[in-house]
Amino acid sequence: MTAVDEGFAARLRAGTRDEHERAERSVFVEALLGGALGREAYAGLLAQSYLFYDVLEAAGESWRGDPVIGGFVIDGLLRRDVLALDLDFLLGPGWRDALEPLPATQSYVDRLVEVGSTDRGAFVAHHYTRYLGDLSGGQVVRRRMQEIYGLTDDGVRFYVFDRVTKPKPFRDHYRALLDGAPWRDDERESLVAEANRAFQLNRAVFDDLATVYC
Template identity: 45%
Template sequence: MGLAARVREATRTDHVAAQAVTYFDALMAGQLDRDGYAALTAQLFFVYETLEEAAIEMRADPIAGRFVLDGLERLPALVADLEYLLGDDWPARVSASTATSEYRARLRDVAFTWPAGFVAHHYTRYLGDLSGGQIVRKALAREYELGDEGTRFFQFPGVHPVHVKRQYRQLLDETAWDPVEQDRFLDEVSLAYRLNVAMLDDLGKAVVAR
């Protein structure tokens, strides 16, 4: 079994758990207002700010650098969405939650210096964006009356999701990591899923508090 197949199999339960979150269910059902949706966009901004900073560092790595594919960058789209949803003063109106801060701390610990750790987090976010993210975009556009504005995070102009996902999985299978490093990579992918779930749980608590 190649590494791409192994990671899909190993994270099957994590993937299901990431979808079965109260906040996510409410968001997809249109039960939140736009501020409730903007709260997710803000937390994703903080995550991608750190992850894409790590990508700049990892471009020079012979293995990890191959995963830094053009057209996947999400930070400009997140900024555009936040400007649309919250206004030009959005930086003063958002802050990282406790779970998001812990997520960013983990990224700083592993994604800047450990190639497999960077790929683990890169894989978890971007392949999710290219897969289920497209379904989320359609639901958000419908439930919150949004067009391109406000959902740019989920749009990948010039990128063919199916082709990119195929290329990404091929790159995983071509990595020269030994079995121990592959297992470490799989553990980090699982942790990345859990960090994402914790971030969504924090959002759910914040929405209930409102």
């Protein structure tokens, strides 16, 4: 059985596997998970993440009532407010005043502004790459940050999804949404391409963070 026969979610996962793995192997990610960086590097990652989650979740609001895409806008996934809580804890209440996007983050934000509210497939592509990653690989990051920096709840709330069901059933639900949406053939192709672009944009942010912290 091919990935296409199995459904679009399987095709999307297979079609983005290489870019996903490249992002996971970035110098910054390996150094952070290996305990080679100070806590400020982790805070820097969350601060840059806040900037693109802010834009992505604003775009999501524009799709909330859409009969096809509205199902992907799930309140329990939203990360902007918990990122703010983590940053308050890690950097203090004035962190917004000092927050500047790295060049790669600005490129990421610009792309989300360009397509997030106007192209339903592009929105889902970016939504998929962010939230499905947070629900799976993000849990590894949470445990490592707790081990390395002695964090408990404060500072790692970004990775806690206490408003969704258990990760496995939820991922199954999300993949059912991908499979069940009435995508046109050209939309499927462009969605896979945009998801790969999202992984590339994310990897570029890791590269910029490596320049600052590694």
